[in-house]
Amino acid sequence: MITTSIDGAVGIVTLDRPHKRNALSPAGLDELEVTIGSLDTSVIHLRGAGPAFCAGADLSAVAELDSADAREFARSGQRVANAIExxxxxxxxxxxGAARGGGVELALACDLRVATPEASFAETGVRLGLFGAWGGTHRLPAVVGAGNARDLALSGRTIDAEEALRMGLLSRIVDDPAEIVAAIADHDPAALATIKKRLRDDAPPEEQDRREAAAFAELVEDADLADYR
Incomplete structure (x- = not known):
């Protein structure tokens, strides 16, 4: 269900159920959480096999869940998104290709979302009398703004890559996202990890300033700046 490979500083994680448009079952979510936690590369490239990124939850599995299992399934998706974040x-x-429902939610947890012109997005839960419960109700408005989030979640409409870019859902539209991944992976791993941590910090501003200065000092101590002296 999940395949991995390593290419230098990049861990490539592929959602590999093309016949199901890479929809995730409870077992698939568990596997993805373990996979994300096991990789120690400076960059992880999350992608889908075949013509879709991820159709979200495997509805054939969801249809079999009772209330308690449904709660745990939602919590599993939240754990995966949190592990990514x-x-x-x-x-x-x-x-x-297509990112739907939980596929959008997993993408929202990533640091960058890079798409080809063929990508499309929809929060399809409302069409089924459901909603995105893998952290989407707080990440979607944080990324695209409250108004856009309400539009997408309440309408269930599908948007193309250009509209997703205008909303801020996408970082870039390119022909080959792997080139962007490789360019990022070419940077210093410590700097990448530090920048991610600082940008994700939600402490009060004064504490963020203190942590920022300390992190900068730590990087300066290890950086090779001899050419600038």
Missing amino acids: RSESVIVASID
């Missing part, structure tokens, strides 16, 4: 690796989602 909290990973020391910079995680780039490359979206080529």
Whole structure:
């Protein structure tokens, strides 16, 4: 369900159920959480196999859940999204094709979302009498703004890559997202990890300033700046 490979400083994580548009079952979520936690590369490239990025939750599995199991399934998706967000690796989602429901939510947890022109996005839960419960109700408005989040979540409409870029859902539209991943991975791993941590910090401003100065000093101590002296 999840395949991995290493290419230098990049860990490549592929959602590999193309016949199901890479939809995630409870077992698939568990596998993805373990995979994200096990990689220690400076950059992780999250992608989908075949013509879709991720269709979200495997609805054939969801249909079999009772209330208690449904709660745990939602919590599993939240744990995966949190693992992506909290990973020391910079995680780039490359979206080529459809991202739906939970697929959008996983992408929202990533540090960058890079798509091809063929990508499309929808929060489809409302069409089924459901909603995105893998952290989407707080990450979506944080990324695209409250108005856009309400529009997407309440309408269930599908948007293309250009509209997603205008909303801020995407970082870039490119023909080959792997090139962006490789360019990021070419930077110093300590700097990448520090920048991610600082940008994710939600402490009060004074504490953020203190932590920022300390982190900068630590990087300066290890940086090779001889050419600038």
